[in-house]
Amino acid sequence: xxxxxxxxxxxxxxxxxxxxxxxxxxxxxxxxxxxxxxxxxxxxxxxxxxxxxxxxxxxxxxxxxxxxxxxxxxxxxxxxxxxxxxxxxxxxxxxxxxxxxxxxxxxxxxxxxxxxxxxxxxxxxxxxxx
Numbered sequence: 001x002x003x004x005x006x007x008x009x010x011x012x013x014x015x016x017x018x019x020x021x022x023x024x025x026x027x028x029x030x031x032x033x034x035x036x037x038x039x040x041x042x043x044x045x046x047x048x049x050x051x052x053x054x055x056x057x058x059x060x061x062x063x064x065x066x067x068x069x070x071x072x073x074x075x076x077x078x079x080x081x082x083x084x085x086x087x088x089x090x091x092x093x094x095x096x097x098x099x100x101x102x103x104x105x106x107x108x109x110x111x112x113x114x115x116x117x118x119x120x121x122x123x124x125x126x127x128x129x130x
Contacts, residue, residue: 014038033097053122056103 037055042048075088114120
């Protein structure tokens, strides 16, 4: 679900969003991902896509850092410790979540393909080819 909140400055939009986000996270910690995107300062399409990609990426940043760094064994003890990814079960949950949210596809040869052009744009521009 995507929700837009539009009102004049200083009417409590951010406070409302933060309170609702906190409540939802407490009620459904494993079933929900919340992405807040403030586009007030976005003046171009490129700025919007960069802000959009950054906001979405924040929710799974450790896994994406590992992915971009070229790690291949997500559940090895070294990688789990290096990127503070928790347990190998956590990696399975992250993989499942990114697949269910159509952020990635995994091809039969185990190649990961990004489905969201904003993600792809952000990763290529901030991290180069991956």
